[in-house]
Amino acid sequence: MNFDKKKLSNDTLLDLYKKILKPRLVEEKMLILIRQGKVSKWFSGIGQEAISVGITAALDSDEYILPMHRNLGVFTGRNIPLYRLFSQWQGKANGFTKGRDRSFHFGTQQYKIIGMISHLGPQMGVADGIALANKLEKNGKVTAVFTGEGATSEGDFHEALNIAAVWDLPVFFIIENNGYGLSTPTNEQYRCKNLADKGIGYGIESHIVDGNNILEVFNLLTELKASMIENPRPILLEFKTFRMRGHEEASGTKYVPQELMDMWAEKDPVDNYRKFLYQNNILTKEYDDEIQFEIKKEIEESWTIVNAEVEIVPTYEGELNDVYKPFDFEYFPPNKETENIRFIDAISNGLKQSMERHEKLVIMGQDIAEYGGAFKITDGFVSQFGKERVRNTPICESVVISAAMGLSINGYKSIVEMQFADFVSTGFNPIVNLLAKSHYRWMEKADVVIRMPCGAGTQAGPFHSQTNEAWFTKTPGLKVVYPAFPLDAKGLLNASINDPNPVLFFEHKQLYRSLSQEVPVDYYTIPLGKAALLREGNDITIISFGAAVHWALETLDKNPEIKADVLDLRTLQPLDTEAIYSSVKKTGKVIIYQEDSMFGGVASDISALIMENCFKYLDAPVKRVASLDSPIPFTKALEDQYLPKGRFEKELKSLLEY
Secondary structure, three states: OOOOOOOOOHHHHHHHHHHHHHHHHHHHHHHHHHHOOOOOOOOOOOOOHHHHHHHHHHOOOOOOEEOOOOOHHHHHHOOOOHHHHHHHHOOOOOOOOOOOOOOOOOEEOOOOEEOOOOOOOHHHHHHHHHHHHHHHHOOOOOEEEEEEOHHHHOHHHHHHHHHHHHOOOOEEEEEEEOOEEOOEEHHHOOOOOOHHHHHHHOOOEEEEEEOOOHHHHHHHHHHHHHHHHHOOOOEEEEEEOOOOOOOOHHHOOOOOOHHHHHHHHOOOHHHHHHHHHHHOOOOOHHHHHHHHHHHHHHHHHHHHHHHHOOOOOOOHHHHHOOOOOOOOOOOOOOOOOEEEEEHHHHHHHHHHHHHHHOOOEEEEEOOOOOOOOOOOOOOOHHHHHOOOOEEEOOOOHHHHHHHHHHHHHOOOEEEEEOOOHHHHHHHHHHHHHHHHHHHHHHOOOOOEEEEEEEOOOOOOOOOOOOOOOHHHHOOOOOEEEOOOOHHHHHHHHHHHHHOOOOEEEEEEOOOOOOOEEEEEOOOOOOOOOOOEEEEOOOOEEEEEOOHHHHHHHHHHHHOOOOOEEEEEOOEEEOOOHHHHHHHHHHHOOEEEEEEEEOOOOHHHHHHHHHHHHHHHHOOOOOEEEEEOOOOOOOOHHHHHHHOOHHHHHHHHHHHHOO
16 A cells, blocks of 8 residues: 655654544444443444544534544544543433434534434535535535445435535535445446546546545545635545445444455555554554553543443433424514515515525525526515525425535525425425434534425316425424415514424415415514414314415305304414314314315324313314315316315314204
8 A cells, every 4th residue: 555645744644643543443442342242233434444534634623524324533533532422322411412313323513523314315415505504604614524335326415416516515525435335235236437437427526535545535635625615616535445344233244255355454544554654664663552552541431431421311301392492482573564465475575584684594496596486486586685595406305405404504594495395205304304303313403494385276286286284293393384374474484484493384375376465564473383363253163274274264254153263273383282272172162174185184183182182171073174085186176076175164064063
């Protein structure tokens, strides 16, 4: 192995040796502990340390790194105390996730490390978002994100490279090509000769690097980083290396030919670098022994600390209080001056005033810049706020949502517009597994609002008409807002943008231009989690949200003899159970009216809550009215049959007669 020290001083060369030796010695300790049954699981990076260590050493301590399972050298290279890492791996309180996640599934703002989720791909989009924030700040910082050769087959990899190329984002995409995705060899994963060649398709500079040569890694990264600061751009780096242990220790390596193991053993990054230092009289055996003694001493002392640390004692309150990031809601009362505007104008007005209020708020979506979006809600925004903050995106919902998380991590707020709520399915993973769980896992906010134009009634067919709120109300950590009136839409949207938690904001597109209302001119907020009592009566409680609220009101206007409480939920998560129970206890009968199909919808959970908490007050069974349990059809006659509008009045009267 050829080591070229270039102009590096002996002090730097020795520092790199200490950095590459430390994760190796930690790993050797972990392998002993696994055999002793004191550690349950371990993902080994033995043989790959030069990549993690070299990259981390080349970056500044305030530049974000997004590592994976086998990148212990990133964590030790950022000088995280070993007792904290051990505590994390053992599920103790001094770790980074309060025992809620294991191994390297965590992030830490203190050390500017953002860990991955098991789905791998989304972290590349997060890196895009972090880099975008750096670019907007013009701070000259770069970001490095790791992935394995296996994850390069995921859609997020391609989306992330594409958007980084289009936006000229200063990101190092690091591929650790270690030969196997668990047990699947590379010849069963892709057909190109080198993964670095994939950069060509995206117009991205790429390099193939000896991942076992720490000086090659460090020198190249140092050189590329300097050029990236002068010329911000993404760079794809394929590091050729090998995994000397199993995917995780329980997997073993029986599927690997022995001659391959022997070949790579000769390329050991630690042993070969040590030999180089010895041969050039930079490191002596005595000093090497001293270094190893100090590291091993730190390891043993840290392990002792963790063993003495008490086990976490679970509490319901402790767990539930961390699902969302706490924050102080700031109430801005509506002013007296109003204007009569449409639902769509209220949304646009709220967005504009929020953009004015929050200088670090970015809107992203397909065709939202000069074109103004599919529904023209952001028309004129580019001229006022510029294309840096009103960003057209390629068709890549998954990575755009992940990038929104990256913006949040790096100090920005973001709004992602789904062209139609239906299309959110291609971004489902980062919403339910990344945004929703980040605060619970490692206390990191996800300051993201996802706008969801939704709903039927326009004969748009199965892929443009869904009202899919139930996909998200099921997932702890998400907030779901669904206004029915222009006044509520503006105030709730402003509040959602202020909220540091991820919000799915549903906007029924049939209401966009068909509904007008007097709306305060200036900025105001309406708190999430508070239902609105639109009408009062003692006969029955009607609970609804979205367009179905208006359908319910139309039914009551046709039947003035029915005196009902009409409760517009406005927010589905958090749910205003106090308002629901209060009304049900008063009327004794309740009908829940939703546009979504019946089974698994929000109405089902509300019905169960009422039965569990208000049973003794009920004079009749709880009734749900919803659309058919089928996809949404296109033709008007079929769509009219699908929707519950034609069935609600009959069900309402039947329940009143019970």
